[in-house]
Amino acid sequence: MRLLVTGGAGFIGANFVQHVLATHPEDEVVTFDLLTYAGNLANLEPVMTDPRHRFVRADVADADAVKAVVEGVDAIVHLAAESHVDRSIADATVFLRTNVVGTQVLLDAARRAKVGRFLQVSTDEVYGSLGPTGAFAEEHPLQPNSPYAASKAAADLLVRAAHRTYGLDALITRCSNNYGPYQFPEKLIPLFVTNALADEPLPLYGDGCQVRDWIHVVDHCRALDVVLRRGRAGEIYNVGGGNEHRNIDVARRILATLGKPATLLRHVADRPGHDRRYAIDASKTTRELGWAPREPFAAGIAATIAWYRAHRPWWEAVKSGAYRDYYERTYGARLRAASAEGRP
Ligand code: NAD
Numbered sequence: 001m002r003l004l005v006t007g008g009a010g011f012i013g014a015n016f017v018q019h020v021l022a023t024h025p026e027d028e029v030v031t032f033d034l035l036t037y038a039g040n041l042a043n044l045e046p047v048m049t050d051p052r053h054r055f056v057r058a059d060v061a062d063a064d065a066v067k068a069v070v071e072g073v074d075a076i077v078h079l080a081a082e083s084h085v086d087r088s089i090a091d092a093t094v095f096l097r098t099n100v101v102g103t104q105v106l107l108d109a110a111r112r113a114k115v116g117r118f119l120q121v122s123t124d125e126v127y128g129s130l131g132p133t134g135a136f137a138e139e140h141p142l143q144p145n146s147p148y149a150a151s152k153a154a155a156d157l158l159v160r161a162a163h164r165t166y167g168l169d170a171l172i173t174r175c176s177n178n179y180g181p182y183q184f185p186e187k188l189i190p191l192f193v194t195n196a197l198a199d200e201p202l203p204l205y206g207d208g209c210q211v212r213d214w215i216h217v218v219d220h221c222r223a224l225d226v227v228l229r230r231g232r233a234g235e236i237y238n239v240g241g242g243n244e245h246r247n248i249d250v251a252r253r254i255l256a257t258l259g260k261p262a263t264l265l266r267h268v269a270d271r272p273g274h275d276r277r278y279a280i281d282a283s284k285t286t287r288e289l290g291w292a293p294r295e296p297f298a299a300g301i302a303a304t305i306a307w308y309r310a311h312r313p314w315w316e317a318v319k320s321g322a323y324r325d326y327y328e329r330t331y332g333a334r335l336r337a338a339s340a341e342g343r344p
């Protein structure tokens, strides 16, 4: 197969490109990525000299660039997106351009070039928030609560429309929270691990009792691979790790693993519209495609913490420059208020 992977220089994309090239010797991959703040060619370093891999720097919302690259492609795996909820709360504009317009540009180009399959990599956040029990199945109503989640839900509906209206062979995966190597340190786990390694406070939103269903990124990549090759056109497949943990427990585990004091934890002002709990029912994906997550959370988080400890130059480079401004805008006032009130 000749695959076009959008967003392949980001966290999940880079893991997916590496996974495909390692497990399918007959495949070729074109990585298409704008290299925004979240894209990083260092994430693709292990495959940059592989003759089966080519990198193209361009924007998914640029119709000419997309048209040029889809010729001769068998399938598109669409991961390119603005992916961080907090950034979408601060300014949703680029989320609409990349996540919504960019998806439609790709769908149109895929249809015109007769690309064989389009896999939309989506998120459980389109389903909204759960109470203390239950799990999201594929039929759960779309109830996105952040601008990010709303932009992903809009993109999913455009994918559905392209399938129904034009007969495009398109399908959607919706996955829970990923963790693992190469994740940009704005997301909970890499942010907390790298802050702890630098003896900086860990800013925990609200009471820290929100629950996420964690999946190791390689398990997600394995799911994308089977859905791409064996999923049914027009279908949605949920993907989840079956590892529900409260944020405060994840934070305490990180500190304990690194031998850092619990005093580094700071309860800061909550995220507006913060979803309380996510949990995924992935039984359809298991039943139809035989996929199941393999990595137990205890082993996966330990290996992930070890990866960030061993790759300090990677995250120190990422956490410089514009990142410092982002960090001050997002956490500066919150952390100062927590200190002024003497909050742990
Ligand atoms: P990420 O932010 O780490 O990477 C996004 C990548 O997309 C970056 O390489 C960036 O440069 C690229 N990109 C952004 N705008 C672009 C544009 N206009 N044109 C081309 N490339 C562009 O994101 P991630 O965490 O790897 O997530 C990848 C996808 O998976 C997203 O679609 C996200 O919604 C979805 N997803 C993520 C998770 C998660 O837990 N991280 C869970 C479920 C689904």
Ligand code: DAU
Binding pocket: 083, 084, 085, 086, 122, 123, 124, 125, 175, 176, 177, 178, 186, 187, 188, 189, 191, 203, 204, 205, 206, 208, 210, 211, 212, 247, 271, 278
């Ligand atoms: O569920 C899948 C989604 O998971 C993906 O679609 C998103 O792209 C990805 O960013 C992630 O969204 P979350 O909002 O769940 O992830 P985040 O890492 O930002 O936050 C995880 C939890 O930790 C959430 O309850 C908010 C909390 N949090 C996060 C940060 C960054 C904190 O308490 N403090 C923080 O500083």
